[in-house]
Amino acid sequence: MGMTPEVTTYSIQEVAKAAGTTSRTLRHYQDIGLLEPSRTGHNGYRYYDDEALLRLQRILLLRQLGLGLPEIHKVLEGTRDTTAALRGHLELLLQERDRLEKQIASVKTTIDKTERGEQLMAEEMFDGFDHTQYKEEVEERWGKDAYAKGDRWWRGMSDAERTSWRERSQQLMSGWVAAGQSGMAADSDEAQALAQRQFDWLASANGGQEVSFGYFTGLGEMYVADPRFSANYGGEQGAAFVRDAMKVYADRHLA
């Protein structure tokens, strides 16, 4: 029985098993200066004592609460208050939860939409753009039930009707692109003929709902302002041409 306090030490694997982690983690913690072995053998082996075990316990506890290793380091060094760190961390967690909730909701509605026939309207109406994605935008601009009506109208169509409607849209768009690139004037007969078709097209799309001056000109502005649309109308310049032609039409027929 010696008088020297025999401190029991553990190999790296023993410590890992006891604490429910891996030796790699322990080495990592040493690398970043978070947890040093209490002793290192002549052969380079790491040995840990109870004190180190205690420190490891705290590290793992804080880590499973989600704290980052640098933050844990500060807490253990006493440079940062435990509860303060936890409180700050809690904020992040709550934020993250909100983000997740929103994302989950988005994914659900997206699945919903693509499951039902709306995917047709979605991917086809603007040749790749989901107009239902802009629901709020539409509602805000043209009234709360405009969207609902449009939606109902679309779903009420037969497959054949939808197909033909889609074809009309695409012809219209390519017509606009061609006209825009030809350099014709916005108030030319050809451009106005296109504007007339655009009007008819929108009228049918709105399920008989009135296409007002504001709606028509506003839509024109949106084509220009929003790259999601302008891309389909021949870029910014093309969209500007469409807008101008629509404005002329509106002034003549809807004012």
Added chain:
Amino acid sequence: MGMTPEVTTYSIQEVAKAAGTTSRTLRHYQDIGLLEPSRTGHNGYRYYDDEALLRLQRILLLRQLGLGLPEIHKVLEGTRDTTAALRGHLELLLQERDRLEKQIASVKTTIDKTERGEQLMAEEMFDGFDHTQYKEEVEERWGKDAYAKGDRWWRGMSDAERTSWRERSQQLMSGWVAAGQSGMAADSDEAQALAQRQFDWLASANGGQEVSFGYFTGLGEMYVADPRFSANYGGEQGAAFVRDAMKVYADRHLA
């Protein structure tokens, strides 16, 4: 005016701005083969057309729903169904949400505990039970001054010491619960390692006072008999497992 379809193209910055992302991202997408520029100038400049813009839109839409780039790649290539991918992804999101909720709850209770915990051994020593409440019981079982000693030991500790000691207790208990539920044998190495830690823990709790065979095995029995304790060790079955493991340990080391 030629008949060749003049396709408008955009520089990398224009595309980035239009789509609300960065040029670095576009280059990254090219690197991983997700989105190629429609044309590359003799100087190496990247140019994108409307089709590329469309593809980018879809990429960004799916990305903001949280899908990984490889998954998005498959969807765009048609090798993976959109809704299937989204549905699988939704599962992950829901799982992640659960994890977050639990973590948030843990952090909250931890903050709570460390806040009010500094004062008494009271509610913490046995994770919610006031050991001073069992004064007579302790005195009767392990001697009249055992309680007094334990009490002095506890009050003599610094706040930091008490905190770490409390954390050790909790780790031990959760370790026992996990072990009990895993179905391992009471005399297995892992169970005995826990028993060893339990012994060390009690030794430190007793302030250097000897932990006898009787004390150790008696305590094990108490864990089973008293629901106030068994609740913390994974119910009656869990507590029985703890008792058995402690008995084996006592036979081997304390007999």
Added chain:
DNA sequence: TATGGAGCTTGACGCAACGTCAAGGTCAAG
């Protein structure tokens, strides 16, 4: 005592999705 198998060591790459320099060409305008 030789050997085999565990256990230990130090690198170093990989992951997810880019952000962020760094060093240097290109292009239109003054």
Added chain:
DNA sequence: CTTGACCTTGACGTTGCGTCAAGCTCCATA
């Protein structure tokens, strides 16, 4: 010809380890 804005290709940093890879050490058995 010189700015200055925009473009290019590297290449490292981020977070917390997992996962080889190559080689040394230790203990127990033949």
